[in-house]
Amino acid sequence: MDYSQLTLLEQAVLTLSALIMLTSFLLLAQSRIVSLINTFATQGFFLFLGTCLIAQSSGRYHLYITAVITLVLKVFFIPWLLRRLVRKLDIRGDVENVGGPSLIMIAGGALVLFSYYVALPIRELSTLATRNTIAISLAVILLGMLMMITRRKAVAQVVGFMSMENGLFFAAVVSTYGMPMVVELGVAFDVLVAAILFGIFFFQIRAGIGSLDVDHLNRLHEVDR
Amino acid sequence: MIALYATLLIPLIAAGVFAVIGHWKHAGTLNIVVCAATFATSLQLAVNIFNAGAMITPGGMFYIDPFNVYLILVNALVGLTTSIFSRPYMAHELKIGRVDNGRMRLYHSMFQGFLLTMLIALSTNNLGILWVSVEGATLATVLLVSLYRTPESIEAGWKYFILCGVGIAQALFGTVLVYFAAENAVPGEGSLLWSVLQEHADQLEPTVLLLAFVFLLVGYGTKIGLVPLHNWLPDAHSEGPTPMSAILSGLLLNIALYAVVRYKMLIEPALNNHLPSYMMMGFGMLSFSVAGILLHRQRDVKRMFSYSSIEHMGLMTFAFGLGGPLATFGALLHMIVHSLTKSAIFITVGHAAHIAGTQTITEIRGLIRTQPTVGWTFLLGTVAIAGFPPFGVFTSEFLLFTATMKSFPWLVVPLLVGLAVAFAGLFRHVQPMVFGEPPEGQLPVKANMLPIIFHLVIVLWLGISIPQVLANWLDQATIMIVGKGIL
Structure with a gap:
């Protein structure tokens, strides 16, 4: 693809999708909880900008509603909720040592390559410049999963989970200009409820095992020992 | 409307x-x-x-x-x-x-x-x-x-939360x-x-x-x-309140399977090929076999029956993957009888756990002497879920095996072995719980057995004769799914 043939708006969308993936990598490596939440909010903001640009360049103005939902939910509400929980649980200063950071980064890079490989048949079908970003959205989903696997703190796992949601959302926007409105609202509602439930769970876990380290959740086994 | x-x-x-x-x-x-x-x-x-x-x-x-x-x-x-x-x-x-x-x-x-x-x-x-x-x-x-x-x-x-959330994403x-x-x-x-x-x-x-x-x-x-x-499944099904286990095992799993079908x-x-079918058959067969083996090593009675749910869901996934009118009809019937039997069992297990004051298999003993209604229904429910005639689970499994015999005869062997393994796993645990020596001072509890008996009677009825109305109905569904009925 010759990038100079694209309109300025489309080039901006591509840049933003690169930035979204970059924030995913930042999330993987970030060890301080507060900066983790800030990075997540940044990712949400890029998502918001990207959605607005796609809405503008494609003329599908209902995407603006979607973008506003993202802004409210992913940039303001969820980070606010997480920051509040972190303050209440008094874990602001927590630093989590991410085990084997270079290995995780290599794994992340491999996942991106894998996503491009998987998305190949889709890209060949694409009629739109922005559709090549579907591989990036898949990569963001997989990087979120990788983050959930490598982290031990419950808060970090939740950030990984929400960043997966970002990837899904981005996939819907770049591949099909968003889902139908009713589905979009339903998904946003689910994410909202999930965020609140996660908050409740933090307190339950803390009360139950005295720590937010999910390594301590190890009482149930597949078979009896 | x-x-x-x-x-x-x-x-x-x-x-x-x-x-x-x-x-x-x-x-x-x-x-x-x-x-x-x-x-x-x-x-x-x-x-x-x-x-x-x-x-x-x-x-x-x-x-x-x-x-x-x-x-x-x-x-x-x-x-x-x-x-x-x-x-x-x-x-x-x-x-x-x-x-x-x-x-x-x-x-x-x-x-x-x-x-x-x-x-x-x-x-x-x-x-x-x-x-x-x-x-x-x-x-x-x-x-x-x-x-x-x-x-x-x-x-x-x-x-x-985490596993299902990631999965469903x-x-x-x-x-x-x-x-x-x-x-x-x-x-x-x-x-x-x-x-x-x-x-x-x-x-x-x-x-x-x-x-x-x-x-x-x-x-x-x-x-x-x-x-x-x-x-996630055995944990979620065993740690929650028992009525929740009953509807999780009996209903929620069906919904997800419905979506896949x-x-x-x-x-x-x-697609012009059968890859989705083969994927479903593979996953189904794996779940069926592994869950049957894991049944043997459980200590918690609700966990044990959760593995039995995995086993049956595996069987149904396999059947829908197999396709064809007979297998699909059998799978649809199996969805009903499994839901009814499994929820009946979980309800009985709830009563049993109240009698014994624990969910640990080795500490639940002598149900049939302490409270014969609970003991008998527990035994009959287990017999039904293990696929014994004349219960409906037998009928649906029989249909399914007949269909397998026609299209993939060699797959009947692992299916039969899996059933036998699961049967042994269930009975080795259930037999002492029902017939063993009850501990001193074990008292009956107030139990409403009507729902359980109602479920088991329906399952028995479906095993002996499927009413014409239901048969036509399932046939309509089968025609929808695979384009051809069996009636």
Whole structure:
């Protein structure tokens, strides 16, 4: 693809999708909880900008509603909720040592390559410049999963989970200009409820095992020992 | 039409009302009344569909056909019988202080919320809403799994939340891909509607659809409890309150399987190959075999029966993957008999756990002497789920094996071995629980056995003779799924 043939708006969308993936990598490596939440909010903001640009360049103005939902939910509400929980649980200063950071980064890079490989048949079908970003959205989903696997703190796992949601959302926007409105609202509602439930769970876990380290959740086994 | 809206509105309103008055001392009774009303309206809905054929609401929001309406009916029925059991059970839990008023509100509200999300998942025409409501079912039950706030139940709840959340996210990606594939063939907003997509199935883009099916199978498969994505299931089913275990095992797994089957109906005709079928058969067979073996090594009685659920869901996934009228008919029948039997067993296990004061298998002894009704139903339920004649599980498994014999004869061997292994695993644990020497001072509890007996009688009836009405009905569903019936 010759990038100079694209309109300025489309080039901006591509840049933003690169930035979204970059924030995913930042999330993987970030060890301080507060900066983790800030990075997540940044990712949400890029998502918001990207959605607005796609809405503008494609003329599908209902995407603006979607973008506003993202802004409210992913940039303001969820980070606010997480920051509040972190303050209440008094874990602001927590630093989590991410085990084997270079290995995780290599794994992340491999996942991106894998996503491009998987998305190949889709890209060949694409009629739109922005559709090549579907591989990036898949990569963001997989990087979120990788983050959930490598982290031990419950808060970090939740950030990984929400960043997966970002990837899904981005996939819907770049591949099909968003889902139908009713589905979009339903998904946003689910994410909202999930965020609140996660908050409740933090307190339950803390009360139950005295720590937010999910390594301590190890009482149930597949078979009896 | 009115019956459909009533079926959805009743639990919706009830969930809201119970959030306020769920701790009222007659809330359990009200819960039964609400479930009975839902059951009545869904029965009316089923009769309408049976007489008039598939129905679609104006605007295309809901689509009811013979396939989903019978699941709606099973849903409402099991919801009703579980609510009858739940009233004395939760009263007992409140009395011994395992839950307080706030949690009773949560429990009753989410009980209805859970039934609501499942009913929406079954009746919706929009594949996106299907996803939203399956995820909604997770959200509704996740706090109920951790209701007792013990470290184990919190761990189970967290695992359930994270694993199902991540799994179901894959299904959303699959849904996006289906939408993408449909966008060119079907213009406009209709391209996520089941009724529209089905008409255009042959114009959809095959490569994208195959990719979508992989994501969908992994996503909804997590929810079905297919091995190796099953890790959350035994924990979630064993740590929550027993009425929840009954509806999780009996109903939720069916919904996820329903979603997969719907997508298979849509995707396979577009592909010109049978990869989706083979994937379902593989996953199904793996789950069936592994769960049967894991059954042997359990200490908790509810965990043991959760593995039995994985085993049966594996069998059904295998059957739907096998395709063909006979296997599909058998799988549909198996969905009903498994739901009824498994919820009956969980209810009995709840009573047994109250008698013994624990869920540990080695400490539950001599049920048949302490309380013969519980002991006998426990034994009969286990006999039924293990697939003995004359119960309905035998009939459906027999149909299934006959179908397997025709298309893949060599696969009958692992299936039979798996059944034998699971049977041995169940009976080695259940026999001492029922016939063993009861500990000193073990007393009977107040138990309402009517729901269980009702379930087992239906299962027995289906095993001896399937009523003509139901047979026709399942045949209609089979024709929908594979294009050919067996009658």
